[in-house]
Amino acid sequence: MSNTNPDAVATIEQIFRASAAALERAAETLPADVARAAAIVTETLRKGGKVLLCGNGGSAADAMHLAAELAGRLKKDRRGLPALALTVNPSVLTAVSNDYGYEMVFARQVDALGVPGDVLVGISTSGSSANIVRALEEARSRGVATIGLMGEGGGPMAALCDVAIRAPISETQRVQEVHIAIGHAICEVVERDLFGE
DSSP: OOOOOHHHHHHHHHHHHHHHHHHHHHHHHSHHHHHHHHHHHHHHHHTTOOEEEEESTHHHHHHHHHHHHHHTOSSSOOOOOOEEETTOOHHHHHHHHHHHOGGGTTHHHHHHHOOTTOEEEEEOSSSOOHHHHHHHHHHHHTTOEEEEEEOTTOTTTGGGOSEEEEOSOOOHHHHHHHHHHHHHHHHHHHHHHHHOO
């Protein structure tokens, strides 16, 4: 067994402290917006709508993670909730990318699956991902509610969201850490509001 590298330990401590600081800033600035997003998701599900989620890279993983928390469970045994990450079908992703371009990969699925009364959650650390912007535009044109998780700049996504939640930081990995905390908070509030404590 090798000795622990003190430089690695110091770096990891710094990373953890930066993450904690980002979450502390989020706790100071975001709860009202996150509560508004949770209310939209709760009302969508209460009225029989579904939650669509999309993102790229780490944000794609976040979309799948949050869809799993809703369709499966977070803390409480309860019925599954209709939530679908638009990132999970390679045949759809490659066909749409090939035929229409990657910027349409999520918008085309919103066109196919989204109906009034649904909600789309778009996740992008920059707020500028063209395929997320197009998906939000398509959602709005179809009467689908829109929630965006983005970094502090907001980017073009912000203007397309009924609730735009900007992580109060710009460093990509810190934004992603705040996004998953936001997602868990939304899921926990939704679960509580629909099924009780």
